[in-house]
Amino acid sequence: MLKRIRTEALNLMNEKGINFTIADLAKQLGVSKRSIYDHFSSKVNLIEAVLNEILSDLQVQIQEIVNSQQLNTIDKLSALLTASPKALGPLSSRVIVDIKRKLPEQWNKFEYFFDARWQEIEKIIGLGIQQKQFRTFDMRIVQQIYRGSINELYEYQFLTQSNQTFQNAIAAMTDILIFGFIATDNRQPSN
Template structure:
């Protein structure tokens, strides 16, 4: 039952954001609110559980990407940088903003994950340097750019003009981080 409630909570987040009520969730799960509170004493506890499970899934996905023999290093780098807690991957930036604003304790879990999950990126960078795929960079600067970029995307919600999912926003940011803004011809690469 607990897992069913969590799955229904993820569906609520995807459709309503984090502003769903426990009554909304109880209806979706087909249980009474009393039953819901028997499993989760508060909405905060439920959101914490959803985030913690999503972060564990994220760590498993990181290991799978790192050890996938069918992916080249560039694809591994893109995939690693695009990982976000699964339960929130299809939500738009507004949901991330609401989570950050209204659930600061739960938001800290995501912030800590963003700060700690760089070991796989470092390994891919080092391997790519040896193979001549990546150029030398300052990893702390990349981390600051990435985490700062995410914070700005969420805080500004791209000025409310676009309804992007966090995944779409990250893909756009990663494209710029890895490819830069210069066209190949301007970088002296011709038609490469």
């Protein structure tokens, strides 16, 4: 029942932001509000449980990617840059904006996760540079490009106007970030 409550809560969050009510959730689940309050003391407690499960899932994914023996360096980098929640499902851009504005303590947990993920990304890029798969560049600039792109791709209007999901937009951004604009056949060696 707990997983069902969290999953449906995430569905409502993606649809309505964090402004959904416990009554909305109870109706979707076909249970009484009391049934939900038996498991969660408040709506905020429920939202925190959903977000904590998402972060936990992402942390497990990151460790699996980093420790994978099947992925090469480029595949690890791509997987790290595009990792998204699988346990309950993805977060919509609307939820991200709500969390940033209305639940700053929860958003700080996401920021901490992003920082930890970036450290793993830097290690993989460093390994790729050692292996001569990547060229040397200023990592601070790449981090700003990546974080700036993520922030812009969260924009609900952009996603709806371009008929994109956040995951598809991240995948496209990652492909451009890793492989650039120039087709492999057209690359000229630099002097």
